[in-house]
Amino acid sequence: HIVDQWGDEFRPDFQITDADVTPNSASEIHAFEDMISRAPKATALIAIVVVAALQPPQILACSTFLVGKGASVDGSLFVSHSDDGEGDPDARLSFIPAADHAPGAFRDVWPDLEDNPRFVGTARGETYLPGRGVPSDAKWTEPIGKIPQVNHTYAYTEGNYGIMNEKQLSIGESTCSGKFVANAKGSGGTAMFCVNELSRIAMERCVTARCAIRTMGDLATEHGFYGASGSFEGGSETLLIADTSEGWVMHFVPYPETNAAVWVAKRVPDDEVTVVMNMFTIRNVNLHDPDNYMYSENVIDVAIKHGLWDPSGKDGVFDFTKAYSDGEYAHKYYSGRRAWGAFRLVDPRVELDPNYGDLRMDDPYPWSMKPAKLVSASDLFAWHRDWYQDTPFDMSAGVAAGPWGSPDRFNGGDAEGTIPGSFERSIALHRTTYTHVLQTRGWLPDAIGGITWYGPHAAHGTCFVPVPAGIKKLPAALTIGNATRVDRDSQWWAHRYVHNLAQMKYAYAVEDIRTAQAKWEHEGAQLVAAVDAKLGGRAAVSPDELDVALGMFEAHLDKVRAAWWRLGDVIMANYADGFVSTRETGTSVGYPAWWLEAAGWREGPEPIPPPKTKGAKILRQGGGALKRGSRT
Secondary structure (H helix, E strand, C coil): CHHHHHCHHHCCCCCCCHHHHCCCCHHHHHHHHHHHHCCCHHHHHHHHHHHHHHCCCCCCCCCEEEECHHHECCCCEEEEEEEECCCCEECCCEEECCEECCCCCEEEECCCCCECCCCCCCCCCHHHCCCCCCCCCCCCCCCCEEEECCCEECCEEECCCEEEECCCCEEEEEEECCCCCCCEECCCECECECHHHHHHHHHHHCCCHHHHHHHHHHHHHHHCECCCCCCCCCCEEEEEEECCCCEEEEEEEEEHHHCEEEEEEEECCCCCEEEECCCCCCCECCCCCCCCEEECCCHHHHHHHCCCCCCCCCCCCCEHHHHHCCCCCCCCCCCHHHHHHHHHHHCCCCCCCCCCCCHHHHCCCCCEECCCCCECHHHHHHHHCCCCCCCCCCCCCCHHHCCCCCCCCCCCCCHHHCCCCCCCCCCCCCCEEEEEEEEECCCCCHHHHCEEEEEECCHHHCCCEEEECCCCCCCHHHCCCECCCCCCCCHHHHHHHHHHHHHHHHHHHHHHHHHHHHHHHHHHHHHHHHHHHHHCCCCCCCHHHHHHHHHHHHHHHHHHHHHHHHHHHHHHHHHHHHEECCCCCCEECCCCHHHHHHCCHHHCCCCCCCCCCCCCCEECCCCCEECCCCCC
16 A cells, blocks of 8 residues: 555565564564564655554544634634544543743643543643542553743643633644554654644644644644554544634644654635545645645655655646545545535535545545535534435435434444445434534633533534633533443433433434424523623623623533433433333334335234134133234
């Protein structure tokens, strides 16, 4: 694969057999590494990426939107992100307060840990103290490096990534594939920065998106960058970054040869919407347009050196995605179908083809698009709940959806290793840890202008609640959530519980969920509007007034959590044991006819044969007769 992509100069001077690259144990990996270490130095780069490819990838896959201020209903910018995890997510949020630092101080750099716990210690807020969601004797997270600290750092909220700071700087993330792979310090590599940590530093130090891009790019280039997984799949990253004026998309690629990074950023037009679905999207890069592009100094040189772009004109204009992306991962249409699905929501009038040859090479979709109508926060909630409804790819249809139309598809297991195939991947995903829709509003004081619309667990089962940028402490319900233990004080568990109960009879239960979503998300919007009206007409908000407003937001969040636990009880009572009890108790609805046909109903046990004697009756004790086929 590497020789095909990069040319003969990367052909190794030693023979790699199938046995070499399909190790079945750690000892075989170590043996392969030893073979690499004895190979000529000219093969150093291929050694890095091949050994990385032997490690089983743990890839998160996130869907993101960015809406320019001229494309929204009120001049807001929006950045959204679905944090799509696996079976042991860290579902907690943490608030990191603002701080002043002594001259000469240093900031620890933390490793990329996304499962539970993502961090144990005191450096990143109260959420991660030992004993909160993890055992009191849990091992503290060790830093992998240090950088000089700045005099003052801003307050911000984080999940797996920095989310929003007190100045309304906002970030969403989407893991991507790339042509290079690097590992972190302490994990077989020399790179210091993952995108998670870069996003936190941007939160701490920046007010504007341009500051965030330059800060993160410089740190990644100077100290080295590594991706979310040790493989081509998931080894690179994308951030969507917005302040109160503009939004940008930024791609990162590790470059282990010089322990650096290659990166590029592009400004989103104010009146358009862009999407990133686990694959790079920036194509042509205008190196002479600083208003709309930013990039690392090595972006062209590295591409030329490794044969990723020919400056002679044979490859046409430099295309960042063609040069540095390794294409879709997991399967064809994993990214492109979601991009198609997203743009059909942005403007249903534009006819785009859901099918294509090679997403990386064909460039079948626009980079950004004007929306058919101006976009609101509730539109983004709906977009994140999309599973291709009313299209040929509708995931609530067909045998895989079951008799009750569940759009969820479970992955993994031994069978997938023996049976070739894939399910569609939609924007809505059952294993999402949380989704946030970040809203920045520069005409309001920062404390109330920035709103994190936070939806714990899967978007199609969640209720988005508003959390303002001026918080001084997170509501406790957002700081707890361990996947191994049901916790009725946890916002995340309330929504996870309901979504899983809904699988009993999804087509019915989802209507109950939608009714609750509409009610409580409307109340959340009304709360934001009321606070805006009360406090929005001034340059700053007094501490006492802010405390009152924050109390109102927390009370709303508590009401939603209580409502979702009640909703779980309603769903259980309504659909337990296969019955439907919404209008009258215990109505038997059986299965849909199409599903009976698909499930082999006709091949089941034959009907009871007719009696051999005409008019035969079954006598019962006490006299009388029981008709054949009656229930007893």
